[in-house]
Amino acid sequence: xxxxxxxxxxxxxxxxxxxxxxxxxxxxxxxxxxxxxxxxxxxxxxxxxxxxxxxxxxxxxxxxxxxxxxxxxxxxxxxxxxxxxxxxxxxxxxxxxxxxxxxxxxxxxxxxxxxxxxxxxxxxxxxxxxxxxxxxxxxxxxxxxxxxxxxxxxxxxxxxxxxxxxxxxxxxxxxxxxxxxxxxxxxxxxxxxxxxxxxxxxxxxxxxxxxxxxxxxxxxxxxxxxxxxxxxxxxxxxxxxxxxxxxxxxxxxxxxxxxxxxxxxxxxxxxxxxxxxxxxxxxxxxxxxxxxxxxxxxxxxxxxxxxxxxxxxxxxxxxxxxxxxxxxxxxxxxxxxxxxxxxxxxxxxxxxxxxxxxxxxxxxxxxxxxxxxxxxxxxxxxxxxxxxxxxxxxxxxxxxxxx
Numbered sequence: 144x145x146x147x148x149x150x151x152x153x154x155x156x157x158x159x160x161x162x163x164x165x166x167x168x169x170x171x172x173x174x175x176x177x178x179x180x181x182x183x184x185x186x187x188x189x190x191x192x193x194x195x196x197x198x199x200x201x202x203x204x205x206x207x208x209x210x211x212x213x214x215x216x217x218x219x220x221x222x223x224x225x226x227x228x229x230x231x232x233x234x235x236x237x238x239x240x241x242x243x244x245x246x247x248x249x250x251x252x253x254x255x256x257x258x259x260x261x262x263x264x265x266x267x268x269x270x271x272x273x274x275x276x277x278x279x280x281x282x283x284x285x286x287x288x289x290x291x292x293x294x295x296x297x298x299x300x301x302x303x304x305x306x307x308x309x310x311x312x313x314x315x316x317x318x319x320x321x322x323x324x325x326x327x328x329x330x331x332x333x334x335x336x337x338x339x340x341x342x343x344x345x346x347x348x349x350x351x352x353x354x355x356x357x358x359x360x361x362x363x364x365x366x367x368x369x370x371x372x373x374x375x376x377x378x379x380x381x382x383x384x385x386x387x388x389x390x391x392x393x394x395x396x397x398x399x400x401x402x403x404x405x406x407x408x409x410x411x412x413x414x415x416x417x418x419x420x421x422x423x424x425x426x427x428x429x430x431x432x433x434x435x436x437x438x439x440x441x442x443x444x445x446x447x448x449x450x451x452x453x454x455x456x457x458x459x460x461x462x463x464x465x466x467x468x469x470x471x472x473x474x475x476x477x478x479x480x481x482x483x484x485x486x487x488x489x490x491x492x493x494x495x496x497x498x499x500x501x502x503x504x505x506x507x508x509x510x511x512x513x514x515x516x517x518x519x520x521x522x523x524x525x526x527x528x529x530x531x532x533x534x535x536x537x538x539x540x541x542x543x544x545x546x
Contacts, residue, residue, distance in 0.1 A: 167198030450497030
């Protein structure tokens with residue numbers, strides 16, 4: 144009989160795992176959020192946190208569980224066997240190792256953003272009778288009621304409301320925006336500093352630059368839409384387009400489209416290290432995402448923290464995150480983003496506007512404001528009322544790909 148996980152004593156530190164299979168080798172919002180969350184909460188006395196990631200170096204309270212990376216032949220082979228994509232194969236290889244860590248160290252809470260990780264732990268827990276709470280950060284986002292977790296961290300009101308409409312009980316959710324490292328004041332580079340940053344990274348020193356950050360694909364981030372919309376802007380006011388993000392099998396097609404529509408003097412695609420991102424935000428004049436919806440839009444907040452105006456699709460999550468600091472239009476329509484680009488580069492923001500954009504992020508989403516709420520959410524999930532005793536009666540032989 145497997146050992147049962149004991150309910151935590153409220154007076155003791157809550158043992159929790161923060162887990163992310165892509166951390167250490169993939170550059171997405173999931174990974175940056177998980178790392179920042181751990182960095183902010185790791186020294187709080189009421190929590191005992193351990194970070195589990197898919198690549199990198201082992202450190203005190205940071206453990207690496209090497210994964211089948213989604214780009215590998217092994218991941219493609221495994222995905223064909225289980226009938227899921229390579230991303231699922233990566234998460235599965237990580238989760239099977241994580242089971243051993245959970246069984247040995249017996250955390251009260253496992254906090255994650257990659258939904259398949261929670262699915263694997265859910266069925267293992269169902270089969271063994273282990274007791275711990277699954278806390279899912281819904282940053283994708285997934286809509287409606289979700290049953291392979293105990294508590295859902297909803298990042299925007301629109302997803303919280305949709306979950307309630309789909310039958311998700313209010314008491315199994317926390318509405319809490321994602322946190323960010325945001326400086327207290329906006330430190331804009333001088334013209335000379337900005338030019339030096341651009342030269343250092345091979346960017347045109349005197350051009351106006353429009354930045355977009357995300358997977359370099361046509362799926363979700365819709366980099367193809369961004370390229371075509373920028374190409375539709377008159378050459379006299381057209382900005383240089385800088386696309387930063389993780390590559391995948393679709394990226395060569397995006398590169399070909401960019402070269403055909405904008406040419407090498409009009410755009411650049413790059414994959415850069417996380418610690419370099421401040422340079423690229425400082426080098427840019429404006430920011431956009433081509434996606435029609437975001438679970439939170441983490442890169443939008445990073446851009447706003449640097450005082451950049453964000454051009455985005457008109458949808459409830461964007462309205463919540465950007466507030467009056469963004470410019471919105473219907474990105475399902477050709478010409479919508481092009482119109483925003485024209486207006487922005489014909490009338491760029493003044494320093495006071497950029498400072499207002501920065502304050503909007505700092506006052507609402509900085510870790511200084513939100514850290515205590517994150518601690519409270521994790522401790523709440525450790526309470527027995529949201530642990531295994533209340534799990535729905537789900538057949539553990541169901542396909543892991545089902546929601």
